[in-house]
Amino acid sequence: MxxxxxxxxxxxxxxxxxxxxxxxxxxxxxxxxxxxxxxxxxxxxxxxxxxxxxxxxxxxxxxxxxxxxxxxxxxxxxxxxxxxxxxxxxxxxxxxxxxxxxxxxxxxxxxxxxxxxxxxxxxxxxxxxxxxxxxxxxxxxxxxxxxxxxxxxxxxxxxxSGDGIRQAKEWIEAGAIGKVYRVDSWTNRPVWPQGLKNITDKEKIPKTLDWDLWLGPAAMRPYNSAYLPFKWRGFWDFGTGALGDMGCHIMETPFNVLELGYPTEAEASCTTVWAGDFIEANYDKVCPPSSIVRLKFDSKKHGQVALNWYDGGIMPDLPDELKDDELLGDWNGGSLFYGDRGMMVTGTYSRNPRLLPSELNTLFQPPKPSIKRVQGGDNKHANxxxxxxxxxxxxxxPFSYAGPLTEAVLMGNLAIKAFQYKVLKEGKTPTSWAPYDYPGRRKLLWDGKNMKVTNYEKANEWVTRDYRDGWEVK
Missing domain, CATH: 3.40.50.720 (NAD(P)-binding Rossmann-like Domain)
Structure with a gap:
């Protein structure tokens, strides 16, 4: 039907x-x-x-x-x-x-x-x-x-569902690093091609694939192997980029530990992609190769918290307290918490919280576990x-928690889109000098309760999407 x-x-x-x-x-x-x-x-x-x-x-x-x-x-x-x-x-x-x-x-x-x-x-x-x-x-x-x-x-x-995030929360609540005012989170994503220009070439649809059903609410277009498998993450119509892929893993730690809610503002800086000499390509339909996103939250326990996101090989500043033979996070990424009494590092999936400088880990007396651990071995989440x-x-x-977390992650993508968005100037061509009008780096102010950007109306179009006829979400 x-x-x-x-x-x-x-x-x-x-x-x-x-x-x-x-x-x-x-x-x-x-x-x-x-x-x-x-x-x-x-x-x-x-x-x-x-x-x-x-x-x-x-x-x-x-x-x-x-x-x-x-x-x-x-x-x-x-x-x-x-x-x-x-x-x-x-x-x-x-x-x-x-x-x-x-x-x-x-x-x-x-x-x-x-x-x-x-x-x-x-x-x-x-x-x-x-x-x-x-x-x-x-x-x-x-x-x-x-x-x-x-x-x-x-x-x-x-x-x-892991023990690490519970341990990190217990440490923060015990005052291990004092009030937290900043978190830097990063990932090694994208590990797929990202920053490609919009695909228009048509290829033969594989016999095993129902292309119409795969597109679902996205607009109909020719099939191209550049989308599948896995590479769809780099196209705004299908995926949510590096931030959407890993943000719900990596940002989950500060979101949970600091009891954050809707962000109050967001801004981004992204890689500029060039199509020729002095010609900036119009890449508004694809995610950028790399980005930095800066979110701000109001935390009841910690006051205003800045959460900065880095992807595509861009990393946060290395703290002086990190020794030459020490690494931040793990190969996927991690988070670095800045408190007024010290710093704490967690891995991608909230694993192995540790203090900086490393000597503090032997001096710090961890509190007794107070948050119930999830049972189930390596399969805790499903179990x-x-x-x-x-x-x-x-x-x-649960979605009561995962929904707001997802919204916070996707708010970062609104900032990325605002940075990428540009319109061809009237009477210009893509081969002329400075052909585009676009806002560039722009701070978005977010009214989470009413789900609205209050200072840049264009961004409210990206709060939802254009749904293909017959595939609307209601």
Missing amino acids: KRRSFIKKTAIASSAFTIVPSFVLGGRHIAPSDTLYMAAIGVGGRGGGVVRELFETGKVKFVALCDVDDSRAKQSFEKYPKAKKYTDYRKVYDNHVKEIDAFTVATPDHTHAIISLPFMRAKKHAYVEKPLTHNIYEARLMTKVAEEHGITTQMGNQGA EFVQACLNNGTTSS
Whole structure:
């Protein structure tokens, strides 16, 4: 059926029938405390890893697996032969929504919300990979729907369930470095081509790929292998760049530890890409090769906090307290906390907090653990979600928390887009000197409560997106 009909049908269905626990349907299922029946949408690449992590909890049975690319999904399809196989997630909903308890989505960023919302409105527990959504409006909507329907939710930022972030929070709350006024966070991303000019060439669509379904809410365009697999992250229509890819992992530590909320302002500086002598290319449809983003937050405990983001090989200043043989963070990135009494470093997934200078680590007496640790070994995040669904428990990254975190990350992307945005001057050509009018580096002031940029109206267009007809998010 068409997308618009699907939305209408699912909206009626979610309000018309009473949800019956899956274990009583058809007499096929054992007690809900024993098994969680799930559907998985997006099961190739990272999605295959998510399916494996959930299955290895020993409590999940997959009723249906869905992917728009049979080739990418082949390994998952073969590994779980008893699950029904689908290309279109709408058929998963039509055929299985009454028999599943939960679902997971690990598709490209631009389709997270469009897929998740119908299942959420049918009161199905949700495990969605990071970033939660493609834009701020979708994140706010997903948070609202999760609350309205009382479902268990978890975003796939695995470090949120780790011991490291709990240890870092205990140290900060014990006053290990005093009040924090600045955090520098960085990543080694992008590790895919980023900064390419907009793709217009047409290539033959692989027989195993449903290109129309892969595009989803994005505008129709010719297929090109520059988008797939994985490289879609560098195009604004599909991905959220280096910041969107890793921000929900790396920024999660300061966001959680310092109890941050919506940022109050954002600005960015980005790599300039040149198309010829003195000709700056108009790259507004693709993410820049590298960027620095500066966010500011108001923290109840720490006052104003500056959070600075670096990607594409750009690194923050090395503190004098770091010895020549010491490294910041880990190979993926990390965060450096500046307090009025010292500094603390954490790795990409909140691992191994340590103080600077390193001598302080032997002098500091860590407080006794006060935050409950998540059980489950290397598979804590998935295990926590499954147990919460089965036993009415809690998770480390519910949408009530993951939604605002995602919004903070995506606010940085608004600043990047504001830096990139430019318009060809009237009567000029791309080969003439200084052909563009654009704001360049611009500070955006953000009213988080009302979800609005207050000083640059153009940026409010990027709070949501243009949806292809029939694929609107509601």
